Amino acid sequence: MIKTLQRLFSVGTCAADDGALAPLLTGLAHLSPDGGRWVISRQLLGLRQTLSGDQEVIAAVLATQLEIRMPWVRLLAARCREAGQLADANALVQLVSRLGGAAAWVEAAMAQATLDPTTASALERELFGYTADQAQATPVLTRVMAAASQLAHWQQRPLPGISPIDRTGERVDANWCPGRLVAHPDGAGPDEDFILGGRWPGEEGADPLAWVQRGPWPLLLAAIGYVQDSWAAEARGGLLLELPPGQYPHHPTEIAVLVAGDDGAEVLCGSLGGFVLGLLSRLNMALFPAPLTEAALNARLSPLIGELQRRQVWRFQEGLSGQQGFYRVHPKFSDACYQISGVRTLGLNGRGLRRAIREQAEQWRIERQGGRGSPQRTQRRIMNSLCPLCLCGESSR
Structure with missing residues (x-):
C-alpha cells in the first residue's frame, strides 16, 4: 500500500x-x-x-x-x-x-x-x-x-470524479475543470491521462492552432491572448501584456499585466505569473507537484513566451511615443481561432476558461486600483494593440 x-x-x-x-x-x-x-x-x-x-x-x-x-x-x-x-x-x-x-x-x-x-x-x-x-x-x-x-x-465528504484528459485539446471545458491539476511549465513526470502536462510540443511545421491544442500551457496563454483581442474590440476596458524596461522580448524575466476599466484608465496589477496563479485558484485548479511562487512561475514561462512568438501564436509589438512594448495575438493565430477547429476549441468549449480569464483580470483591477495604477494611460493603448497604425479600433486581421 x-x-x-x-x-x-x-x-x-x-x-x-x-x-x-x-x-x-x-x-x-x-x-x-x-x-x-x-x-x-x-x-x-x-x-x-x-x-x-x-x-x-x-x-x-x-x-x-x-x-x-x-x-x-x-x-x-x-x-x-x-x-x-x-x-x-x-x-x-x-x-x-x-x-x-x-x-x-x-x-x-x-x-x-x-x-x-x-x-x-x-x-x-x-x-x-x-x-x-x-x-x-x-x-x-x-x-x-x-x-x-x-x-x-x-474523508467524510467524497470528492467528485474527474475525467481523463482530452488529448485532442479541443475539449477545453473538460480539461480545464475544477479539481484538475496542471504540471509545472516544461515539467515532466505526471500521469498525463488525468493531469495536464507541463511540456509543449516540439515538432516543427504544425500550424499555430494545432500546436496550441496539444500543449496545455500554450493553450492557456493563447486563451489569454484571445480574451485580450476580443475584449479590446469592445472598446470598453481591456487587458495589456507589457514588457518592462530592459528586458528581452523573446525571453522576458516577467511580463507586466495592466487592466483598463470602462473609463480607459489602466491599472498595473502585477506579473503574468501572478495572474496565472490567481486564475488557477479561481478555476479551483492547482500546480503539480507543488505550488510555485510568482517569480518562479514567471521564470518557467519565459522560454514559452519565445516559443509562442516563434510559432506565430503571440507577437511582440514595439511601443509608440516612448511607451513600453507589449504582446498581442499573432494575426495568423487570430485567424485560426475563427475557423471550425478554433471556434470549437476557444469559442465554444473554451467559454468557461475565457470567462474566468476576464473575471480574474477585472477582479485584479478592482483589488489593485488606487495602488499602482497609472491614470495617464488610456484606452488608446488598448486600441493600439488591435490596430497600431490607424488607432481606429478595427482588427488588423
Whole structure:
C-alpha cells in the first residue's frame, strides 16, 4: 500500500484496484469515471506542503485509520504528560498547539499513555527512519497527527470524479475543470491521462492552432491572448501584456499585466505569473507537484513566451511615443481561432476558461486600483494593440 501511495504523490494517480485504499482516499482523491484510478486532489497537495516529504504525508493518510493511529496517539499522550511535568509550562502549550485538531485524540487517550514501542516498528522505520517511541520522533508524530486530523475531516465528504484528459485539446471545458491539476511549465513526470502536462510540443511545421491544442500551457496563454483581442474590440476596458524596461522580448524575466476599466484608465496589477496563479485558484485548479511562487512561475514561462512568438501564436509589438512594448495575438493565430477547429476549441468549449480569464483580470483591477495604477494611460493603448497604425479600433486581421 505504501508504494501505491508513493505513486499517487509522485505522478498524481494510482490504481484503485486495492479495496483497502477506498476508506483512505475517499475525500482526499478523485476517482476516475471507470473506477480504475485515484487522482490526487488539490487540497491533499496543499496539505503536503505543511509536512516534510511524502513519507510524512503517507503516514498521515495511514493515521486516519484507528488501528494505525491509536498506538501513535498513546505515545503522544505520554509525551504530553512528560511535558506537563517540566518546570517550563510552555513546552506543553507548544506541543498541544502543534497537535491542532489531533489534540482531542491525544486527550482521549491519556489513560492509555505509554512510551512502549508499538507493534508497527517496521512501518515506522520505513516512514520515519526510526521507531515512533524514540524522542526524536515526537516532532514528526506531532506534524503527522495534526495533518491526519484534517484528512479525517475531509474523508467524510467524497470528492467528485474527474475525467481523463482530452488529448485532442479541443475539449477545453473538460480539461480545464475544477479539481484538475496542471504540471509545472516544461515539467515532466505526471500521469498525463488525468493531469495536464507541463511540456509543449516540439515538432516543427504544425500550424499555430494545432500546436496550441496539444500543449496545455500554450493553450492557456493563447486563451489569454484571445480574451485580450476580443475584449479590446469592445472598446470598453481591456487587458495589456507589457514588457518592462530592459528586458528581452523573446525571453522576458516577467511580463507586466495592466487592466483598463470602462473609463480607459489602466491599472498595473502585477506579473503574468501572478495572474496565472490567481486564475488557477479561481478555476479551483492547482500546480503539480507543488505550488510555485510568482517569480518562479514567471521564470518557467519565459522560454514559452519565445516559443509562442516563434510559432506565430503571440507577437511582440514595439511601443509608440516612448511607451513600453507589449504582446498581442499573432494575426495568423487570430485567424485560426475563427475557423471550425478554433471556434470549437476557444469559442465554444473554451467559454468557461475565457470567462474566468476576464473575471480574474477585472477582479485584479478592482483589488489593485488606487495602488499602482497609472491614470495617464488610456484606452488608446488598448486600441493600439488591435490596430497600431490607424488607432481606429478595427482588427488588423
